[in-house]
Amino acid sequence: MADFVLYLRLFQYGFRRHSTYLAAALAGAFTNTVFGVLRAYVLIALWEARPGLAGYSLTEAVTFCFLTQGFIGPMQVFGRGLSFGDRIRSGDIAFDLVRPAPLLLWSLSEDLGRAAYLTLARSLPPSIAGAVMFTMVLPVSPWFLPSFVLGIVVSFGWRYLVTLAACWTTDDRGMHTLSALLTFFFSGMVLPLGLFPGWLRTVAEASPFAAMVQVPADVWLGAEPAWSALGFQLFWAVALLGLGALLTAAARRKVVVQGG
């Protein structure tokens, strides 16, 4: 029970920590919306030339576009977002390791707080703009909310691994750049994964990145059966968190705390 209160508080702090930077969030929301409009016109041109592409109607394609723009913030598509990343570089991670609470749960709670704030600050504006300027598919499947949350957890699990890798690589910038590229490309942010050719599509659709963006968007659009989509996300969430826990244990044994 006491533990639950601790993690709830961490969730709140994660939320409030990010709400400190309102200007940054608004700038992000504005950028996401503008790029949403650009993407929407590209997709409209594409779908008018080839209706029913990837199994989407034109409205579904536009909905997909603005939804996924709204995922950039909460799913942290461009990576990072975990406070302990900098702490590995600076050596402050020493404190995180002496705490009587597991780093994984600690940062998950904080990250969910971050995502909750960014959902308000960076998901709603592009989605509303999309609904006002174009038409979007409504109503939403009731499975969307759990699918959205699972998408955030999968994104966390992935970023946790990438961030923790800095314990071995000393400098984490290369890993983060690679991760951002992989996530952007394979999550469905560039194009719906249904447009990818042959084996590339198979790989992308099976990847954890699909569980972050493509799958929750499809659930919104009413993908059937919803349980299989959620099961896929759950699989990646459990796999990545499990791997994260193992890697944390290994890091504790191996980590060289930097900076004296």
Added chain:
Amino acid sequence: MIETISLGRDFKVRGAVVPAVHDLTFRVEAGEFVGCLGPNGAGKSTTIKMLTGILTPTRGRALVAGLDPARQRKALARRIGVVFGQRTTLWWDLPLRDSFELVRLLYKVDRDRFGARLAELTEVLELGPFLKTPVRQLSLGQRMRGDITAALLHDPEVLVLDEPTIGLDVVAKGEVRSFLARLNAERGTTVLLTTHDLGDVERLCRRVLLIDHGRLAFDGSVAQLRALVPGQESIEDVVAHLYLSSTPAVPRTPRRTPDADPPTVTA
């Protein structure tokens, strides 16, 4: 309260094994106030990290408050307080008070006891004016007082501080020192601190450990330390002399070890 027996820790640097702490044996009794001196790279911080469970020793063993830091890290965390002068445990973007609340939940401190303890520390360390200030806006002296408070909210038996006065001005230093002295005298908290500030040592520590090249080079009172180098007026000169005249117990250059240089096997 703190005991180490032949404690040692090696680091692998580019395949070579470098011992940071070689062979350290000492005992600190409950209620003592011990200062740990040594040149940069002597192994002080590494020792502190082993005593607090952050690093696992390569050899030997440590016992803090009756617990093995490496194996019983979580149980130990509830009984010791740790402050790293160059690091912070506080939440950068949130008011100081929020970090303390987190400490309360983390160490499962009873709400009433927490309230009383925080009120006490707030008064003694004069935290009142900036309890609601985000940590990023605090001065270094304020932040350090915040960090010390965070380390003491669960009322630990042992307080371990790694360079707690680094970067502080004369007044802030004085405040931190008198607080630590009071904590030790009134509550009987065992204090172990590392420092490069000999003022800390002279004013606070009844006992000094000098660590050099990962070994214990001296263990005794400040007066005994002075007596090692007769004819030197200031404690600075005494310690400088000791640092300069020390001969490495271990070669400075990394040694190749069988581990890093496997024997060739011919079949």
